[in-house]
Amino acid sequence: MLQVSELQKSYQVGKNRYEVLKGVSFTVEDGEFVAVMGPSGSGKTTLLNCISRYIPVDAGQIKLGRTDLAALPEEALARVRNRDLGFVFQDFLLLDGLTVQQNILLPAIIGGTISDQTEEQALNMGAVFGISHIMNKYPAEISGGEKQRTAVARALINHPQLILADEPTGNLDSKSSRAVIDSFEQARTSLLATIFMVTHDSFAASFCDRVIILRDGIVVKTLVKGNRPRIAFQDELLDTIKELGR
Template identity: 55%
Template structure:
């Protein structure tokens, strides 16, 4: 589904170079829910932004269903972003002047869908994520957890190959975080979604199938969940404390 090979990214600022990604290789299977964790500055957002096509990697490959998106032209990349990828951000990025319903319609209108099809998909998504009762409200009138569930519904509307999320629970309290993580789990279970999520939150990561640990621009370990999320949380915390003891105080 998603495969990254030998990815390198160097930032140049004020004449000095900084290697943000050294040589990243990873694979995400269809229907898998994967978290990327690591200390601040380890390259998590850089990795996600390269996969998103927001920034251009120096070398390597990013294969999305076999197509190397580092090799395609701007028009094709725009099409990939619109139709093959779904985005969920820490600060929601909903359109404030549109209702919940209209926000979920928006990417579908841009993709040129007809009203009937749009209504059916949107209804189904809203039911799944428990946001039907707020469909006529504006983003300023709903909670952070609700906003993020609307953002997940919107990101799924065009049936992307992969859902990319950067710190989706970063602005939320623990109760709303759980509701958002459950929404990703529902996206996986009910819509077959593949989720690639960057997070600092070990609790959020403990609900994933796999955790990829990044440090200093390199993958340093991978933890596969084969126990309950509670036991997996302990494994993640133990491991992360080893990488950076002050970042991951539980």
């Protein structure tokens, strides 16, 4: 599904150059729910922005299926973003001027694939994610958790191959975080979505199949949940993070 090889990214700030990603490589399989964790400044969000090509990369390969995103021209990239990728941002990035339903339908409208069926699908998603009652409300009128569930529904509307989520629970309280994670679970089970999530929240990450640990721009460890209970996996994640902090 997603194969990242030797990805490098650096920033120039004044005369100083900061290497943020120093040759990151990993894969995400079809239907997998994978998280990236790491301390602040480890390059998590940069990694996600590079995969989606929101920011240019210095070197490396990003393969989605057989397509190398790093080498894709602008127009083709737009098509991939619209059809093959779904995005969930920490600060939701909903359009304030559109209702919840309109926001959900936005990728379909941009892609020109909207139909009565899509509208029905949006309503179904609303039911799945528990936001049916707010479909005609504007973002300013709903809670953070509801905004993020709207963003998840929007990410799924075009049936993308991969959902990229950047700290989806970062701005939410525990109840809302749980609701968002549930919506990812729902998406995986009901809609067969593949999810790649950046998070610093061990609770959210403990629902994943695999967690990649990033530090100083390199992958230092990969933890697999396997058949263990979620709590046990969360404990291991916490121990690993504690270890990294030493």
